[in-house]
Amino acid sequence: MSEKEITERIMEDDEIHKKGGEVSPALISIHPLEESIAVAIGSELRVFDLVGTKPVVLHDHAGGPSHSDSIRSICFGAKGTLFASAGDDKLVKIWKVDSWKCIRTVSSEKRVTAVSISHDGLFVCLADKFGVVWVVDLNSQGENQCPVDKSASPLLGHYCSIITSLEFSPDGRFIVSADRDFKIRITVFPKKPLKGAHEIQSFCLGHTDFVSCLAFAFSTDDSSQGFLLSGGGDSTVRLWDYLSGSLLDTCDIGSKLACNGDKSKVKEDGCSVVTDLCVCHNGSLVSVSVQSFHGVILLNCNLIAKTLSFSMAIPIVGNFIPTSMATGNNSDHLWMVMGASGLPSADPNVMYPVRVKVIAGLKKFHSDIEVQNLSILKDDDIPGSKDSLMVLQGSLDVEKDEDSLVHTAEALKTAMRNLLIKRQYSVEKREVRKKSRNDRKLKRKVV
């Protein structure tokens, strides 16, 4: 291959990478007491009031600029009084849940990849694409100061690595951050977080690829601190004692899927990446979404024996691969969403297809009994019925979207791979890249 050809190919590669990078998955989050449910797609937030069974109107005018690019992270505070959304437009918006009024818009220097609200509702933490976690003190300022505040102070840093997930421990003592360099860091959340979080409790090391999601398994019945769960690009879900950083158990989802006869669905190119985790049933059940599996996988989590084991795979028809999952505290329902914004081939005038599905029967789930207890609700039976679907999906006419969901799944796979997996170059490509390095180009121009 001539040098020119290589250069051209590199440029093509980069073009594809750029396109893929803009695709962003739909997200779902539910109020801890199931009072409301939120879906984020692109720059749009869709919220439905499950108590009053009516759409929620967001009041954004008082809180600075609105989201203008893909939302990458949404969450409710543990008490359900606050909600936060953040993403590629480098804005973090904090909403009061009772009025759905935006009370604060914080601007970040870099794109925001994850956001989390401290349990006491006093602080919001955000992680940026350069590996720095920032903290915002919600008490520090009134509502009507400058529209865009830059008041976030640095809390901790993963050295130049994309942070993929950010969570507070159930007791609120620790903040946990996961990155694409296979690391999970447990940091003591200090009393005065504006001065930084300097005390590292542990590192949870064991994933052999990027870490994509975190969740805590704990029982509300006892006072133990619970355990940490993580999923990643190595297609495993791992259970950790996060105080010591020791790995308690590993469940290899990729091989389990292959054993279960779903080989056709699990492609060879390592696509059983774990994309989300959701802990249900008082910490004993973990639902897992996997990039190549149409449905969800359930794992049993035994908090006493400290083990994690495969329970069952629940297939869902209609090309449904959840991009995000949510459940309330000890709820009977598992909410799932599938969708993506920024699809390269999509018509900008047409809305991105979003599909919401709910699995019911979590409370009665028992690993010994057959699947019957669990059911995938029909659209009419979903809480809030068709009204909620109308709001969250943006449309009820989803049949025709099923084909485009296949497309969505593919685009998401590419986007995630481009974002989180280190690119490998052949020797010749690397040489050409070195020659076309930016700093050299600049020098030439100066001369």
Place this chain on the structure above:
Amino acid sequence: MTRNGKQMEMNKNSSHHPRKRFYRARAHSNPLSDSHFPIPISPSEVDYSHHYPYFYPDGWNSNVNSNDGTASKIQFADIGCGFGGLLVSLSQLFPDTLMIGMELRDKVSEYVKERILALRMSIPGQYENISVVRTNSMKYLPNYFTKKQLTKMFFLFPDPHFKEKNHRRRVISPHLLDEYAYTLQTGGIIYTITDVEELGDWMRSCLEEHPLFQAVPEHELEADPVVKLLSGATEEGQKVARNEGQTFQAIYRRIELED
């Protein structure tokens, strides 16, 4: 065969010391770029019997299995060890302490490796406690060391990175100090030295403002034999001394957080 290859071949056949001219490398390496060298998943995965065969005569596994907490662990880390001058001097001073150099530049770490092997051959029984790994310690320190494992860390003549935009490449920074505090035992000491005044001020102020570090008092520094090595033992230090340059030290102790 390349020149470098020839040199390595020579080293294998005799205890000739490697020569720096065969290991020319760029003066700097970008710590931010993606790494394409192998990285251990966790500290327990690193096989140190290759590094310290004298201390692990029965290999790694047997040692781990018989591990009753007495097995030797690395206690000193020289971050950005360069050509390894400090390690070689420290090896004599603390013959029973395992220490490791970490260097990002491939060729330089290769040189240090050959240098240590040559030293071991020429004076059998010595220099068995030092070794080197090629890694980016700014990214992967927790992959090599467990919590509170180290007693001393060295940062000698690090890259100054003058431009403000490049300050995040500095090896001493508020966020990285959190990780260094994690790897250091309580009472462990961090040694920094530079010939660049601006960087000296930066490192001192980072350490001074960090709640987990406290300056080591002057009288203790005078009694510490390691301090004397900082400016004299390394190649960079000797260069500064030749040019009669000034050096700036900041030596701090890991302390526990007060409530």
